Amino acid sequence: MWGSCRRGKSDALLMAALQYVDVPGYSAILFRRTYKDLALPGALMDRAHQWLDTTDAHWSENAKTWTFPSGATLTFGYLASENDKYNYQGAEFHFIGFDEGTQFEEAQYRYLFSRLRRLKGSSVPLRARIASNPGGRGHNWVRQRFLVEGQSKGRIFVPATLEDNPYLDTEEYENSLLELDYLTRAQLRHGDWDILPDGNKFKRHWFKIVDDYPRDGKVVRYWDLAATEPKEGTDPDYSASAKILQKDGQYWILDVRRDRLTPKGVEQFVYSTAMEDGRGIPIFMEQEPGSSGVNTIDYYARKVLVGFDFKGHKTTGRKEIRANPVSAAAENGNVHLVRGPWINDFLDEITSFPQPGVHDDMVDCVSRAFLKLTEEKDRKFAISPMVTGLKRKY
Known part of the structure; x- marks a missing residue:
């Protein structure tokens, strides 16, 4: 080339x-x-x-x-x-x-x-x-x-x-x-191949990269599943997840991860991440419309995440609208990224959002995790240990 x-x-x-x-x-x-x-x-x-x-x-x-x-x-x-x-x-x-x-x-x-x-x-x-x-x-x-x-x-x-x-x-x-x-x-x-166009929602300089975070905030883990392995000539969505902490109107994105796997591989991905986080972290998963969405949540509750604080979450509306609260918080300097191997891929994706042909799986997980943190004000949230030893592909 x-x-x-x-x-x-x-x-x-x-x-x-x-x-x-x-x-x-x-x-x-x-x-x-x-x-x-x-x-x-x-x-x-x-x-x-x-x-x-x-x-x-x-x-x-x-x-x-x-x-x-x-x-x-x-x-x-x-x-x-x-x-x-x-x-x-x-x-x-x-x-x-x-x-x-x-x-x-x-x-x-x-x-x-x-x-x-x-x-x-x-x-x-x-x-x-x-x-x-x-x-x-x-x-x-x-x-x-x-x-x-x-x-x-x-x-x-x-x-x-x-x-x-x-x-x-x-x-x-x-x-x-x-x-x-x-x-x-x-x-x-x-010939700069690394510079990317910004979308109209996020700018890189809005996000503060930090090495530490509070230990007494509210924490959630949110999942958006896909179950399609990449094949020649295809570019399928990722199974993606975001873990976010909130305290005093400030947000720390502790971890974002994604992978393309078979259905069985996705189950193992979800389970191993939950074990890494610990059983005290609330886990939410997008519930697709109809009976298939109900069945997926039921299956994960009974077979994959037994003993974890796990619930399905129904969402509506366009992804661009769901991202607005995150965009506003980031622009006001209230979003911190806890240093990790996921940050570059995440920033590439979120600053390109929303653009045709650019994946938005990580962005949508972050948006939905924000939504859960603001929706469930009276829910008892756990405190997450620092994420260490990440071995998944990002």
Whole structure:
């Protein structure tokens, strides 16, 4: 993968696609999200014409394909909708490239790997390449795949800076970038994959990170369950939980955790967390509407959390509305995060909330735990020991 803006990544992608056009039977395809993106001045198709119009290669306007004297082909395609990936169901390619990869869905990207094929004994390698700036609808999955998992999964990320392109008028381009907002400028100029857009509910600087908390406040643990393991091309919700303490109008978020597990794995996740907290901590769990929600709460009360102070909790309304009390308390400086390995993921999620395509499981658990602390003023709450030895994935 190549990353960020005006660093020659599209040229590198096109060169990689053309690398084996002297080999009979070689086939490559380059994707943009829409046909319009392909056809823009300076975009991939235009650039290919600049390079190939004076060669022996033949261009087919109908097929959007260059055919070379060897019989090798380079095709241009697009994936405007999720189902467009099936247009290539019967095709075979040695090379597949995605320009501006964060504009694609992860399911589209993964599906096209099934089109990488070659004959036995072929010396041409099967390759997939992606070039992209940070930002866009696919920012999270691209970052996870190449920057987080990257090297451990054999995926190479090649960063670059504006200075790596000696043919660009750097000063003029810098002036153009000054017209952008700070977030977009950081993504395009510096290839910053870690900077995230703020939603309209929370700001990072509202939250105080602390090492200690009162021992005589009211404490609850709240759960929101999901029971779907991640599979190729999917991005399911998490089972998530938040543990919060309240005292004198101040709130300490002691622990937030999440995981994607099978139903049996979720049960063990809930039980082991309860044992870690201790039997004195009240536990609430979202109760889904209808009989299935009743049955789930009944099952956890009788089979999983026997002996714990456990209840189901029915909630209504939109998540954005439920988050308002937390947002107000945080803005007023009344929310503290007790230092732990969960904080970075939590801040990334809550400051992006609410945005399409961004998970909000941890945010919703915190919102509901706040609700229980304010609803149950007369309930006897336990005092939680400091959370230590967290071993779950966050």
